[in-house]
Amino acid sequence: MSLTLNHYLFVSGMLFSIGFAGVLLRRNIIIIFMSLELMLNAANLSLVAFSRFNVGTNGLPNYNAQVLVFFIITVAAAEVAVGLAIIVALYRARQTTHVEDINSLKF
Amino acid sequence: MSPILFWLFAILMLIAGAGVIANRNPVASALSLVVCLLFLAALFVSLDAFFIGVIEVLVYAGAVMVLFLFIIMLLDLRAEERRKINLPAWAGGTLVTLIFAGQIYGVLKRFPLGQQPFPPLNLAGQPDGKLNDVHEVGMTLFSTHNLPFQVIGVLILVATIGVVILSKRELK
Numbered sequence: 001m002s003l004t005l006n007h008y009l010f011v012s013g014m015l016f017s018i019g020f021a022g023v024l025l026r027r028n029i030i031i032i033f034m035s036l037e038l039m040l041n042a043a044n045l046s047l048v049a050f051s052r053f054n055v056g057t058n059g060l061p062n063y064n065a066q067v068l069v070f071f072i073i074t075v076a077a078a079e080v081a082v083g084l085a086i087i088v089a090l091y092r093a094r095q096t097t098h099v100e101d102i103n104s105l106k107f
Numbered sequence: 108m109s110p111i112l113f114w115l116f117a118i119l120m121l122i123a124g125a126g127v128i129a130n131r132n133p134v135a136s137a138l139s140l141v142v143c144l145l146f147l148a149a150l151f152v153s154l155d156a157f158f159i160g161v162i163e164v165l166v167y168a169g170a171v172m173v174l175f176l177f178i179i180m181l182l183d184l185r186a187e188e189r190r191k192i193n194l195p196a197w198a199g200g201t202l203v204t205l206i207f208a209g210q211i212y213g214v215l216k217r218f219p220l221g222q223q224p225f226p227p228l229n230l231a232g233q234p235d236g237k238l239n240d241v242h243e244v245g246m247t248l249f250s251t252h253n254l255p256f257q258v259i260g261v262l263i264l265v266a267t268i269g270v271v272i273l274s275k276r277e278l279k
Contacts, residue, residue, distance in 0.1 A: 003110055006221035008154070011117040013211035015124055015147075017204055022128035024200030028187055030133050030179060034140050037171070038124055041147055044159075052154040052225055059229020060238075061155060063247040069159050070248065073166050074259050078266035080171050084178045085273040091182050092276075098187070 008049035016042035029090075029097045033083055040076050044069045113153060120146035132186040133179045137172060144168040155228065158241045 015038060022035030051065030091097060123146060126139035144167045151160035215221060230236050248256055 002224040003113055004222050004224050006215050006218065007110075007113065007117075008150070009215055009218075009221060010212070011121070011150070013215070014121055014208065017208040017211070018121065018124045018128060020207060021200065021204040024204060025197060026128055027190075028133060028184075030175070030184065031128065031136055034127055034136055034175065037140065037167075038127060038143070041144065041163075041167070044163075045147060045150060048151055048154050048156045048159055051156065055226045055228060058232060060243060061228070061240075063240075063243045064251065066156055066159055066240075066244050067248050067252050069156075070162065070244065071252075071255060071259060073162055075262065077166055077171055078263050080174060081270050082266050082273070084174060085270040088178060088181070089273055097182065097184060100190075 005049055005053045009046055012042045012046040012049065015039075015045065027099050029087055029099050029102075032099070033080075033087070037076065037080070040072060044072055047072075113150070116146045116149045116153070120150065133184045134176065137175045137179060140175075141168050141172050144172070155238055156240065157238070158244050 019035040019038030019042060022038065023032050026032055026035065047065045047069050051061045051063065051069075054062040054065070056062055087097065090102065094102060096102065120143050123139050123143035127136045127143065130136045130139060144163060148160040148163040148168070151157075151163060228238065230238055233239050
């Protein structure tokens with residue numbers, strides 16, 4: 001049995017589901033942030049799988065998808081920097097990372 | 108890549124990913140995420156995406172996760188104490204996740220293209236007959252997607268300035 005596109009898409013979907021469950025179930029804001037990273041990486045995995053599946057006339061994978069993965073990784077790095085700065089600012093104001101303790105819009 | 112290696116990496120990656128959301132200690136979660144990203148990079152290599160695999164290890168498992176660990180240690184977060192579980196929220200979250208995973212499975216079952224194996228690569232035009240994918244990604248990035256590449260540079264500049272402003276003590 002050889003590997004098909006669906007194998008990779010299934011693993012990617014399961015990784016996305018794990019990240020989704022983390023965002024919904026966990027109450028620590030840093031763990032929620034890590035779950036967001038898991039979901040971004042699941043999207044990357046399916047993009048790379050599609051890139052390898054879509055072999056062009058020159059016999060090479062479709063590199064547009066890999067450039068998109070490159071952009072996603074870059075934007076995710078910027079997003080992590082800004083998000084962690086917000087978490088640090090929030091922690092200074094409230095001394096907590098528990099989302100149920102952060103329930104007012106203004107402080 | 109042989110299916111055995113694929114399943115080995117995929118299952119270990121999913122176990123490490125589940126460890127991220129199952130651990131109560133944030134440091135253990137972050138280290139679990141590092142392991143998950145390393146196995147994900149192995150899957151990228153199995154798809155002949157060597158450049159993306161290397162970038163994943165360098166940027167994600169390296170820089171981003173060091174930033175996470177740095178913030179966790181800066182805030183001195185311990186394992187969170189157990190609180191009373193909000194049962195409706197927990198059950199609802201689990202139910203929505205299971206429905207979502209089932210939906211993905213259902214969509215993949217009805218996707219006939221996905222049941223075909225990966226087509227072989229034709230490496231005749233490559234130097235030494237090996238896949239030179241850094242060159243190919245670079246050519247695509249700097250010719251077809253040149254403008255988005257420069258816009259990304261502006262985005263990173265804006266993010267850097269934003270982080271500096273956010274980190275000031277007085278937000279005035």
